[in-house]
Amino acid sequence: MEDLKPCNVPVMSEPIDIWFKREILSHEEILVRFLARIWLRRDEIADLRQETYARVYEAARQSPPRNPKAFLFATARHLMTDRIRRERIVSIRAGGDNDYLNVLVEEISPEQRVGAHQELARLAQAFDRLPARCREVIWLRRVKELSQKEVAARLGLTEKTVEKHLASAARKLAHYMREDALAPGKIPKPTDQVENDEARREHGPHEPD
Amino acid sequence: MSTDRTNQIEEAASDWLIRRESGQWTTTDQARFEQWLDASTLNRVAFLRLEQAWEESARIKALGAGIPGDLPPPPGRWNLTPFFETRQTPSQGRGPGSDTITGTRRRLAIAASILLTAAASIAAYQFWSGSGDRYTTPVGGLASVPIRDGSKITLNTNSQVRVALTKAERRVDLRQGEVFFEVAKDPMRPFVVEAGKKTRCGGRNEVLCTPGWGVHRSRRD
Numbered sequence: 001m002e003d004l005k006p007c008n009v010p011v012m013s014e015p016i017d018i019w020f021k022r023e024i025l026s027h028e029e030i031l032v033r034f035l036a037r038i039w040l041r042r043d044e045i046a047d048l049r050q051e052t053y054a055r056v057y058e059a060a061r062q063s064p065p066r067n068p069k070a071f072l073f074a075t076a077r078h079l080m081t082d083r084i085r086r087e088r089i090v091s092i093r094a095g096g097d098n099d100y101l102n103v104l105v106e107e108i109s110p111e112q113r114v115g116a117h118q119e120l121a122r123l124a125q126a127f128d129r130l131p132a133r134c135r136e137v138i139w140l141r142r143v144k145e146l147s148q149k150e151v152a153a154r155l156g157l158t159e160k161t162v163e164k165h166l167a168s169a170a171r172k173l174a175h176y177m178r179e180d181a182l183a184p185g186k187i188p189k190p191t192d193q194v195e196n197d198e199a200r201r202e203h204g205p206h207e208p209d
Numbered sequence: 210m211s212t213d214r215t216n217q218i219e220e221a222a223s224d225w226l227i228r229r230e231s232g233q234w235t236t237t238d239q240a241r242f243e244q245w246l247d248a249s250t251l252n253r254v255a256f257l258r259l260e261q262a263w264e265e266s267a268r269i270k271a272l273g274a275g276i277p278g279d280l281p282p283p284p285g286r287w288n289l290t291p292f293f294e295t296r297q298t299p300s301q302g303r304g305p306g307s308d309t310i311t312g313t314r315r316r317l318a319i320a321a322s323i324l325l326t327a328a329a330s331i332a333a334y335q336f337w338s339g340s341g342d343r344y345t346t347p348v349g350g351l352a353s354v355p356i357r358d359g360s361k362i363t364l365n366t367n368s369q370v371r372v373a374l375t376k377a378e379r380r381v382d383l384r385q386g387e388v389f390f391e392v393a394k395d396p397m398r399p400f401v402v403e404a405g406k407k408t409r410c411g412g413r414n415e416v417l418c419t420p421g422w423g424v425h426r427s428r429r430d
Contacts, residue, residue, distance in 0.1 A: 020254075021261045028258075047215050053254035121287075123265070124272055128284035139281040142266075143273035148231050154279070163231060167223035174262035 016061055023068035024056055029178045031076060038080060048083075052076045126176035130169055137165040215255075221245065222256040226263055271365050271387055341373030346386070359393030360400070374398075 028049070035048050055075050056068075065071035127135060133155075140151045141162075148166075152159045225242050228234065246253045276282055346352050346364045354362045356372060358379055364370065368386020372379075380401045381390070392400045 017257055020257055025258055025261050043212050047212055050215055050218070050251055050255060050258075053258065054250040057254050057257075058250050120268065120272060123268055124287040126266070127269060127272075127281070128287075135281045138269065139273065140279060143270050143276075143281070144279055148233075159231075163224075163227050166227040167220070170223045170226055170259050170263050171219055173266045174259050177262055177266065 016057070016064070019064060019068075020057055020060065023064075024053065024060075024072055027069055027072055031072060032178065034073060035076060035080070048076070048079060052079055055079065122177060126173050126179075129176050130172055134165050134169045134172075137162055138169050141166065218249075218251055218255045219259070222252065222259050225256060226259050268387065271389065341371045341380070341382075343369070343371045345369045356393075358395060358398070361391040363389040363391075365389070 031052065032045060032049060035045050035052075036042065039045060039048060052072065052075050056072055059065065059071070059075070060068075127138070130138070136155060137151055137157075140146045140154060141148065146154065148159055148162050151157075152162045155162070157165075225245065228238065229242070246256060272287060273281070344352065344354050344362070344364060346368050352364045354364065356362060356379075357374060360379070362370065362372070362381070365387040368388055369384040370386075370388055371382040371384065373382075374380075376398070378399050378401050379395070380403065381388075382403045390400070390402070
């Protein structure tokens with residue numbers, strides 16, 4: 001039996017797309033949380049996220065970083081710094097206190113390996129949030145494994161419409177399955193702690209916890 | 210970069226993703242798709258992101274395995290499926306502190322569960338020539354198999370596994386499909402799952418081992 005080694009050693013022969021999904025995209029929830037804690041304008045978070053991904057992908061195409069997660073967050077941090085300089089607008093919290101860019105990634109990282117049941121539960125919840133028609137289409141296509149044509153016939157839709165439902169579902173699921181990050185009341189304890197510390201620093205020691 | 214642009218890219222990425230599996234994908238489509246990917250890294254990462262989520266959400270099939278008829282369960286009614294059922298039984302009557310499940314059944318000190326989607330990269334030859342017990346389900350099938358060590362393996366539709374128990378380890382080769390494990394704790398014998406990559410799961414509580422997503426230890430063979 002061969003040795004088992006930790007998997008964050010880059011495997012050079014591995015296709016970069018697979019590496020990227022496993023080592024980078026798997027951190028999306030934390031990345032979004034990280035961006036949202038620093039960047040005030042919520043409607044730009046998706047832009048920042050995608051641009052961070054693009055930068056990481058391009059860099060990794062040259063040579064995969066040894067510590068992908070640290071590299072991902074460093075890239076996000078640099079990107080935000082660049083934007084602040086370029087735009088000369090205060091887009092970040094805490095009154096331009098650059099310490100805020102040094103939010104410890106580990107502090108906002110929940111345990112990465114959540115249970116399989118939790119993953120399934122999250123998927124079920126994400127699925128439940130789709131519009132009814134969308135759910136029917138997905139169900140027939142992916143659970144009952146009908147062809148697109150058969151789904152269209154069964155539901156009395158055109159194939160084009162079935163495709164539209166599926167495409168919309170793909171976008172929504174990608175969002176919902178990782179959306180916990182921005183949901184109020186779902187931010188884990190360590191984050192709250194940092195938030196409180198920050199509030200104290202801003203408003204003085206008399207501020208209640 | 211504007212938010213509109215991000216949205217446009219995402220829409221285009223989702224169109225490609227769905228069209229690719231529509232069953233009507235031509236070589237012209239493939240060429241245009243590759244052209245689109247190459248046009249900008251933003252396109253590429255947007256596509257990879259959606260593709261990953263889409264692959265991950267394929268596990269909806271596992272959720273739907275026990276549900277009769279052609280309609281999804283109403284929102285919030287997933288407890289009808291076998292996967293949530295196994296979770297709910299212990300958690301209803303017990304506090305979080307009591308892990309031990311005793312009874313006439315096997316004793317599962319900690320029921321570690323693993324959901325694993327197969328990478329179809331193990332050669333058929335290896336699979337069928339190796340030692341151990343083989344279990345398969347047909348398309349539409351669902352089977353729960355108790356293993357001698359006290360673990361339980363649930364095979365979703367169209368799945369194939371081989372299980373080999375030795376003194377040193379408990380090894381499962383997943384050839385195809387999707388399998389859900391409840392692993393009986395045995396510190397002396399790691400529970401090793403192989404699905405293109407090898408993954409050790411012994412002693413871990415609820416490890417998600419889908420290749421490409423959250424594999425915590427692996428090595429390319």
